[in-house]
Amino acid sequence: MAITLRNLAWTLAPLALAACGSKPAADSNIDSLDAELAGGNTTGNSRDPAMMSALQDQIMVDPALTGQANNDAVRPPQQPYSGATPPDSVAPSKAESATLADGTGSSSGGSKPTPAPSGDCPQCKIKRDSVTLGALARRQADKRTSGCARGLRYSTAWVERLPADLPLYPDARVDEAAGATDGGCSLRVVSFSTGASIQNVIDWYYGRVTAAGYTAEHQADGGQHVLGGVRGKDGGAYVIYLEKRGDGRTEVDLVANNGN
Structure with missing residues (x-):
């Protein structure tokens, strides 16, 4: 066993x-x-020849279509977004649209060479001492203008009610505007800027005010210029302040009585 x-x-x-x-x-x-x-x-048939060939072949790219890739993709901005509010712009009327922004023409009166400034510039000091448009209007020598300035109300809508013979300059960008109508007042005050030179702007307004029957006195102190005058038939008055800003644009403050 x-x-x-x-x-x-x-x-x-x-x-x-x-x-x-x-x-x-x-x-x-x-x-x-x-x-x-x-x-x-x-x-044998352990591998699929067609599949292996497709996997091993080079990827074909159409150069004519590569630039169209991701056309609808959200791209980053070319510069950082700004939170600043842009100034209001008021489009000129059809008549003003025909006027060149450099002041070489006008729908009424045309540009005229402004006479050289005369003497001192008391209006320049008034502008330097005035912080607001209301303060600028209150300091005017014209009694109607200074009296109506106490009732100023601020709104860019007043730009549309400027006197017909003292309109907004073409291509102007409005920064601020005010007006008064109480007690028979017809006061308009507008602050704006333009890419045109001081000389072109002042010549443009000089041609208009003289054609409308206003007097026109040119004052200057350094880079600051003032054009102002009155019209006897209706007691109208205006003062235009012009100065070059740091960004190269011309800054304009317009004080006009006898608005619409």
Whole structure:
């Protein structure tokens, strides 16, 4: 009996060793699939030639269409956004639109060379000492203008009610405006800027006021210029202050009585 068991043990030993070193059928299948995916098995139909060719070919790019990529994408701005509120702009009338912004023409009167400034410039000091448009109007020598200045109300809508013979300069950008109508007043005060030179602006207004029957006195102190006058038939009066700003634009303050 002992001999039979010993022989049986020797017979079963190789089978046990073979069983320990072998893998389950499922593991063998996974290894075979990995080999095929990795390209290790190149025989038969283990790989799809069309797919492998598509994967290995270079990507084709149409140069004519590359510039159209992401046309609808949201792009960052070319410069930082500004939170500043732009000044109001008032478009000129059709008649004024025909006038060049450099002051070379006008729908009424035309530009005329302004005479050289005469003597001192008391109006220049008035402008320097006035912080607001109301203060500027109150300091005027014309009694009607200074009296009406106490009832000024601020709104850019007053620009539309400037006297017809003292309109807004073409291409003007309005910064502030005020007016008064109570007690028979017809006062308009407007502050604006333009890209035209001081000389072009003052010549443009000089041509208009003289054509409308106003007197016109030119005062200056350094870079500050003032044009002012009155009209006897209706007691109208105006003063125009002009000065070059730091950004190169011409700043204009217009005080006009007898507004619409």
